[in-house]
Amino acid sequence: MNKALNIIGGGMAGSEAAWQAAQAGIPVILHEMRPQVGTFAHQTGNLAEMVCSNSFRSDDSEQNAVGLLHWEMRAAGGLIMEMADANALPAGGALAVDRDKFAQSVTDRLRAHPLITVQPGEITALPDSGNWIIATGPLTSDALGRAIQAETGADALAFFDAIAPIVHFDSIDLSQVWFQSRYDKGETEEQRTAYLNCPMDRATYDAFIDALLTAEKTEFHEGETAGYFDGCLPIEVMAERGRETLRHGPMKPVGLTNPHQPDIKAHAVVQLRRDNALGTLYNIVGFQTKMKHGAQAAVFRMIPGLENARFARLGGIHRNTFLNSPTLLDNQLRLKSRPHIRFAGQITGVEGYVESAAMGLLAARLAVAELQGRTLPPPPPETATGALVTHITGGADAKTFQPMNVNFGLFPPVEGLKAGRRGRKDRYQAYTDRAKSAWSVWLTL
Incomplete structure (x- = not known):
């Protein structure tokens, strides 16, 4: 079996996926069409370029679901969070970054990694073999978008940002x-x-x-x-x-x-x-x-x-283009009709920089396990990452599926914790304590 992992798209999800796989010893070919082929929103050819905002939102891992997601990614050795912390700007309780320095630092780290090859050029068709992650994000090129649509048989799903x-x-x-x-x-x-x-x-x-x-x-x-x-x-x-x-x-x-x-x-x-x-x-x-x-x-x-x-x-x-993931993807983020292809990032139906990067982290770890001849279960739904992947691969109603930010409404309730008997602060603390424990165990699998 070819042990290399091909990743299409060098945004948040693709960059994080490349880092996770390479750090696990898997050779990575990262395909990025920019700057040869531009998009409406991007201004450079750097990887992980931020376009809509420079904020990763709340960094509170005790009381906020996205802050918890920050914590999980840091615990997993995530490159996106490491570079966000290294290029952070003052933003009250939020995590905001210098977007140019952030993208440049991500680009430099990935290009310097001995197991990562950044290959320029547009991929216009779905690959027939190999090990692939498609992380082309909301600005998937027209050609690749048409190829995905032809394979899934679904009408193009999109919203506007x-x-x-x-x-x-x-x-x-x-x-x-x-x-x-x-x-x-x-x-x-x-x-x-x-x-x-x-x-x-x-x-x-x-x-x-x-x-x-x-x-x-x-x-x-x-x-x-x-x-x-x-x-x-x-x-x-x-x-x-x-x-x-x-x-x-x-x-x-x-x-x-x-x-x-x-x-x-x-x-x-x-x-x-x-x-x-x-x-x-x-x-x-x-x-x-x-x-x-x-x-x-x-x-x-x-x-x-x-x-x-x-x-x-x-x-x-x-x-922005996204898949009807509850119908098309399994809980390993694989395309059911072509299981050698995984999807990650916003195209899966998560919304936000952090959520996109988290799905890249997860897709890479699942792919690495498969390449190593083992099966890694998806993270527990009690974790922030697990709540997201559970939602997009089966927890959401396929008929009304829309992009979703991480939030505590996606988490299973904490047993014995009734909303009317304890305040919101206590409830959120219980969610995050349980999630951190479950995530720490999952990382050892």
Whole structure:
């Protein structure tokens, strides 16, 4: 048997999969089409390039499901988490990274590994033999997408993601804004001041909503329907759901006090998070958009402090492809019709950088075991990784399957723990304690 593992796609999942397999002694050929073949969202040819955000979300492994997933990946020697930690930026209780340095460090580590060969070029067809992981992510090329569709016999499944704009720090009017993390979260002063806050009074907010609703938007191609992932809704779509929606979402004013006007409570607040270690770039948190570029510049300069903003990148919208995994994949992440092919990352129906990387980690470990002549069971559903893979390979209803972030709702209940008798903090602690114990055992298998 050919003992090499081929991986298509050098994003979060593919990069993590390559690292896990190589660290286990398996030769890896990592196929990445960039920079020869570009995508709508990527700007470089680096591996693990982040496009939608620079945040891995909460790093709290005691009270948050994604923080628990961070912990599991660190315990498994995950490259993505190691490089995220090495390139972390202050972000309160979240884990945010300098996206350029992060991608470069992942690329450097993988290219330097003696068992990993990065092979440029696009793969356009499903391989007939060998050992493969397809981790092409939400921006799977048209040719490979058609090949997958032809094999599965399923209609193309897709939703739409939007990207938030990035602003040059030196173009922000600091006399109108202030540094503060919501509720002053973070252990250090740098973490507690990781965000810039732009306050709006009611009149400014109302005018901003009006502008969002009337701005020129990107139109979809004929025949496309716009299904959005709820965790990445364009702000104008949120505004269409009600004028107060944004005030209870990304623009909520709670947990913040404006030192310029401490006695005046803002009606809404726009937050910006540092996007690189130098502090020269800030992204507008939660401001994914499908507005056309000219409209974006005009609307976002209505935000107090951003009147003269210069944009390093404007927002945009792109189509994400994913499988109906409950129907097509087994619990080893193998394509049932072609079991020599595994899938990993967002294309399996998980959502988020961390979840994608976790599925890459898992797919590689399952493939390594098979190449070594043994069978590794999937991780227990009590773990964060196990809860995700259980959901996408059978726990979810195939008829209504949609991309999913990790959350405690995917975990089996803790026996003897009733929601009405113990607080949320105790419940989440019980979930994470049980998960860490189960994950530690699984890693020894």
